[in-house]
Amino acid sequence: MTEQTSISRIFDILSMTSEAILRATSPEEVLLQTCSAAVQGGEFAAAAVFMAQTGSPLHYEAGAGKGADRLGRWQAPVDTNVERAPDLISIAFREMRPCIANDYANDERVRAWHEEGISIGIGAAIAMPIVQNGCATGVFLFLTPGVGLFDDKVVGLIERLLGNVAFALNRLEREAERAHVNRMISALSESNEAILRAETREKLFKLVCEAAIQGGRFTSIHIGLAEPESDFLRIAASVGPGAETFLSVPLATTVKHPGGRGLTGAAFRTQRPCISNDYLADQQVNDFHNVAQKTGSKSGAGLPLISRGAAVGAMLFVSAERNTFTPAFVELLERLAANLSFALENFDLADERKKAEDRIRYLATHDSLTDLPNRPMFEQLLSFSIKTATRYQRKCGVLFIDLDRFKIINDSLGHAVGDTLLIEVANRLRNSVRANDVVARLGGDEFMILLNEITESVQVAAITRDLLAVLSKPLKLCGHECRVTASIGVAMFPDDGADEQNLTKNADMAMYLAKTEGKNTVRFFSKELKTQSVDALIIESGLQYALDRNEFCLHYQPKLNVVTGQITGVEALLRWNNPEMGFLSPIQFISIAEETGLILPIGAWVLKTACMQNMAWQYEGGAPLSMAVNVSPRQFSDKNLLRDVDNALSLSGMAPELLQIEITESMLMLNVERAIQILDALQNLGVRIAIDDFGTGYSSMSAIKQFPIDTIKIDRSFISGLPQNAQDKGIAQAVISMSKVLGLTVIAEGVETKEQEGFLRGQACDEMQGFLFSKPVSADQMTALLQSPSRLLRAPNAAGLETIRSDKPKMYVQ
Numbered sequence: 001m002t003e004q005t006s007i008s009r010i011f012d013i014l015s016m017t018s019e020a021i022l023r024a025t026s027p028e029e030v031l032l033q034t035c036s037a038a039v040q041g042g043e044f045a046a047a048a049v050f051m052a053q054t055g056s057p058l059h060y061e062a063g064a065g066k067g068a069d070r071l072g073r074w075q076a077p078v079d080t081n082v083e084r085a086p087d088l089i090s091i092a093f094r095e096m097r098p099c100i101a102n103d104y105a106n107d108e109r110v111r112a113w114h115e116e117g118i119s120i121g122i123g124a125a126i127a128m129p130i131v132q133n134g135c136a137t138g139v140f141l142f143l144t145p146g147v148g149l150f151d152d153k154v155v156g157l158i159e160r161l162l163g164n165v166a167f168a169l170n171r172l173e174r175e176a177e178r179a180h181v182n183r184m185i186s187a188l189s190e191s192n193e194a195i196l197r198a199e200t201r202e203k204l205f206k207l208v209c210e211a212a213i214q215g216g217r218f219t220s221i222h223i224g225l226a227e228p229e230s231d232f233l234r235i236a237a238s239v240g241p242g243a244e245t246f247l248s249v250p251l252a253t254t255v256k257h258p259g260g261r262g263l264t265g266a267a268f269r270t271q272r273p274c275i276s277n278d279y280l281a282d283q284q285v286n287d288f289h290n291v292a293q294k295t296g297s298k299s300g301a302g303l304p305l306i307s308r309g310a311a312v313g314a315m316l317f318v319s320a321e322r323n324t325f326t327p328a329f330v331e332l333l334e335r336l337a338a339n340l341s342f343a344l345e346n347f348d349l350a351d352e353r354k355k356a357e358d359r360i361r362y363l364a365t366h367d368s369l370t371d372l373p374n375r376p377m378f379e380q381l382l383s384f385s386i387k388t389a390t391r392y393q394r395k396c397g398v399l400f401i402d403l404d405r406f407k408i409i410n411d412s413l414g415h416a417v418g419d420t421l422l423i424e425v426a427n428r429l430r431n432s433v434r435a436n437d438v439v440a441r442l443g444g445d446e447f448m449i450l451l452n453e454i455t456e457s458v459q460v461a462a463i464t465r466d467l468l469a470v471l472s473k474p475l476k477l478c479g480h481e482c483r484v485t486a487s488i489g490v491a492m493f494p495d496d497g498a499d500e501q502n503l504t505k506n507a508d509m510a511m512y513l514a515k516t517e518g519k520n521t522v523r524f525f526s527k528e529l530k531t532q533s534v535d536a537l538i539i540e541s542g543l544q545y546a547l548d549r550n551e552f553c554l555h556y557q558p559k560l561n562v563v564t565g566q567i568t569g570v571e572a573l574l575r576w577n578n579p580e581m582g583f584l585s586p587i588q589f590i591s592i593a594e595e596t597g598l599i600l601p602i603g604a605w606v607l608k609t610a611c612m613q614n615m616a617w618q619y620e621g622g623a624p625l626s627m628a629v630n631v632s633p634r635q636f637s638d639k640n641l642l643r644d645v646d647n648a649l650s651l652s653g654m655a656p657e658l659l660q661i662e663i664t665e666s667m668l669m670l671n672v673e674r675a676i677q678i679l680d681a682l683q684n685l686g687v688r689i690a691i692d693d694f695g696t697g698y699s700s701m702s703a704i705k706q707f708p709i710d711t712i713k714i715d716r717s718f719i720s721g722l723p724q725n726a727q728d729k730g731i732a733q734a735v736i737s738m739s740k741v742l743g744l745t746v747i748a749e750g751v752e753t754k755e756q757e758g759f760l761r762g763q764a765c766d767e768m769q770g771f772l773f774s775k776p777v778s779a780d781q782m783t784a785l786l787q788s789p790s791r792l793l794r795a796p797n798a799a800g801l802e803t804i805r806s807d808k809p810k811m812y813v814q
């Protein structure tokens with residue numbers, strides 16, 4: 001073959017390739033067509049192309065001609081950092097210049113392929129770099145049978161050929177990128193639609209990922225969200241074939257964890273896109289190399305998700321191709337991430353708005369102190385329950401609950417303590433009923449409970465008993481152990497009312513009666529109760545004028561020394577002569593007086609009248625008697641108590657030690673320090689103190705020890721069972737012996753039988769009071785009794801003394 005023919009054949013090859021290149025639709029096709037054209041032209045025995053890939057030797061991409069398939073085995077090491085490979089291809093690639101072996105058989109630089117080359121008759125070889133945008137991207141190897149073919153002219157022609165190839169590759173790459181970007185643009189618009197469509201965050205994440213994966217050859221796309229108190233991102237959505245494998249390294253926000261040292265962590269921290277276009281060659285993502293290899297991922301991009309200036313998460317795109325993340329492409333991803341961030345912000349705003357709306361709705365329907373439903377809400381729920389109960393022919397119970405003596409706690413311990421108590425009560429009530437029952441607070445110390453799905457009213461009775469027990473359990477208020485009780489009124493649907501108004505009103509009425517009947521009790525509404533409650537209303541309205549109209553008087557009940565039988569003193573007991581209802585016992589009106597505050601002027605009147613009466617008896621020649629006066633909780637916590645006591649003493653001129661103030665245990669236990677203060681002050685005046693109704697207030701003898709008191713009055717309820725009831729016996733014995741130890745006087749109240757008297761005598765009880773000796777009597781009757789106790793013995797009824805037992809001489813005037 002002459003030189004001329006070689007040149008013309010190479011010209012032919014050049015034009016053939018140019019044509020082939022024009023037709024080619026992919027880089028692979030360009031390379032293959034170039035090799036085929038070279039061989040078809042007849043000038044070259046074989047042609048092959050090796051392409052660069054970071055981190056690994058140039059790899060065989062395509063070839064044609066003799067032994068081309070075997071050329072495929074030739075992996076040329078080109079990593080200059082590892083080894084300066086001395087072969088033809090590597091040198092051409094590294095130095096970006098043609099590398100020629102015109103004497104193939106004797107050229108060291110083709111040693112790796114020597115034998116094969118010679119066996120197929122190769123005489124010369126040339127390795128030519130493909131240079132795109134100033135960088136070598138691959139190497140063509142052309143082999144000829146003749147020796148010494150490659151002179152400057154031929155090399156010049158081959159350079160032109162490869163210039164065309166590089167141009168074609170560039171064009172195709174640009175086209176590919178344009179197509180890629182176009183795909184991403186349509187993915188972006190789809191994801192924008194998703195942002196508009198999604199009703200929840202979860203749906204949004206899923207739709208965005210699904211849209212984005214259409215935009216490229218991604219192995220996976222992930223959305224990770226930062227979580228409070230956690231270094232790890234919560235994966236909100238993840239798509240693509242490699243998604244699961246990739247996430248075997250959990251994505252994190254800090255470099256402490258391997259999953260935080262990649263593109264996602266960096267994007268989150270810097271709030272900027274972080275790109276790796278050659279993943280396996282990038283040391284920054286070392287910790288992800290393994291999963292990248294497993295999933296065939298070659299490039300990646302991390303994009304931050306930012307809400308109100310702070311990173312809230314990141315997106316990670318992992319591509320199956322290198323160099324996916326061109327600036328144009330990244331710009332699109334940034335827009336995608338920005339849209340997603342915007343949608344997230346909108347969700348946050350909507351959440352906040354909804355929260356505010358919920359809060360407003362909640363505040364309108366709930367009590368802010370206890371978080372319980374309020375009255376309007378309760379009425380709504382009750383009305384709903386009535387409808388359901390009607391449909392299924394069931395009952396429901398409406399409970400009206402009012403705390404006993406709450407005002408005293410509030411007044412004496414302050415409103416903050418009162419609030420704490422209300423919260424505790426609310427919790428106790430809530431925990432005592434089933435989840436489908438409703439506990440509401442109407443205001444103040446009033447609560448309501450709606451008991452649903454009731455078949456029998458006995459069920460309600462059992463629940464109310466439990467409620468009373470739960471409420472009266474001790475609780476700590478300001479470091480004091482206190483007990484509260486409640487009065488409960490019950491109305492049943494449908495028997496006691498057909499609608500919410502009537503049920504509530506009737507439950508309220510029943511509660512009111514529970515209260516007037518001594519508190520800490522439950523009353524069920526009934527028709528008769530209605531009449532009683534009318535009475536209660538008469539009492540309440542009449543009470544305000546009773547003092548001015550002089551309707552009160554005091555009765556007196558004597559206390560006797562157990563040993564001598566002599567009268568040691570009397571207890572003043574209030575009576576009200578109501579113009580409509582006749583004589584009323586304090587049980588019927590004291591609690592109302594207490595609740596309305598009228599007890600304060602009434603109490604002052606009682607103190608003054610009792611002291612004056614006592615002095616009247618003395619002036620009439622009687623021996624000095626002890627006068628016991630009951631003081632109610634409200635009076636005890638009132639700042640004017642001392643003044644009233646002092647007034648009564650100075651007005652009457654009675655010796656202070658003759659006055660005995662009767663208080664109950666619960667008044668002491670409510671606020672121990674304050675009670676001690678008041679008692680000390682009373683004692684300083686010289687007045688005596690007795691604990692009335694002892695045993696009903698749950699306090700122990702040891703608790704009583706801390707108070708400066710003189711006398712214990714054992715409650716009537718323990719005396720009534722004597723001597724048969726073993727428990728009452730035990731309690732009475734214990735109280736008496738403990739009181740002795742503490743140096744206190746013990747009085748037994750409500751002694752009605754000789755057996756009781758006999759038992760108490762045996763226990764060395766100091767004094768006794770009760771119907772066995774005398775009922776409370778008017779001042780005049782008491783005068784007669786004091787002056788002539790023998791009258792009682794002979795004809796108790798003749799003296800009009802309803803109360804006197806006649807079988808034994810009991811009373812003596814000292």
Ligand code: C2E
Pocket residue numbers: 557572573574585586587590603606630631632662692693716749750751752769770771772776
């Ligand atoms: P209390 O201080 O424990 O008074 C004793 C009550 O027991 C009196 O009832 C008395 O009549 C009754 N009683 C006495 N002996 C017997 C008996 O053998 N058997 C029975 N079944 N009962 C007996 P009363 O007068 O109806 O007073 C009831 C309560 O009203 C008193 O209990 C006291 O807590 C209160 N009270 C009475 N007067 C006043 C007052 O002036 N001011 C205040 N704050 N409370 C008063």
Ligand code: MG
Pocket residue numbers: 571630662692
């Ligand atoms: Mg009393």
Ligand code: MG
Pocket residue numbers: 692693713715716749
């Ligand atoms: Mg008593």
